[in-house]
Amino acid sequence: MTIPQLPAVARDVLGLIARIGLGVVLLAHGWQKLFDWTMAGTQAGFEKMGAPVPALSAWIAAIVEFGGGLLILIGAFQAIVGIVVALLMSGAWAIAHTGNGLFVANGGPELVIVIGAGALFLAAFGSGRFSVDAVLASRRARRTATAAEA
Numbered sequence: 001m002t003i004p005q006l007p008a009v010a011r012d013v014l015g016l017i018a019r020i021g022l023g024v025v026l027l028a029h030g031w032q033k034l035f036d037w038t039m040a041g042t043q044a045g046f047e048k049m050g051a052p053v054p055a056l057s058a059w060i061a062a063i064v065e066f067g068g069g070l071l072i073l074i075g076a077f078q079a080i081v082g083i084v085v086a087l088l089m090s091g092a093w094a095i096a097h098t099g100n101g102l103f104v105a106n107g108g109p110e111l112v113i114v115i116g117a118g119a120l121f122l123a124a125f126g127s128g129r130f131s132v133d134a135v136l137a138s139r140r141a142r143r144t145a146t147a148a149e150a
Helices: 008-036 038-049 054-074 078-097 110-125 132-149
Strands: none
Touching (some): 008 054, 008 110, 038 054, 054 078, 054 110
């Protein structure tokens, strides 16, 4: 049985929109840690939550969220970025959101679950036609074809 699918261009456009949404949310959270709360404030928050090595944990979270958000926005290195972001969200769930129910309003993990799931989806299926990854793959394919002709 064949499962119906949207046309390729529709999948690429919808993937781009979803990637932008996920990237913006991650970028905003990284920005918040780096510039709004400052790293001193972020570290204090991580200490209060009981994060291991709070200074290092705060920097890792801020860099992965900010840098990962940027990379997701442009569609670069999605297989690696998606896994790293999902691992970070798993840690956030375990450290900060366990035992608070599901909903974010009560401190639950719904946001980190959605971000982690979206990141894993990108890692598994890629960033689509409208991405840096697609441009790089196209250039590699052209170089390989040119080398094969020579």
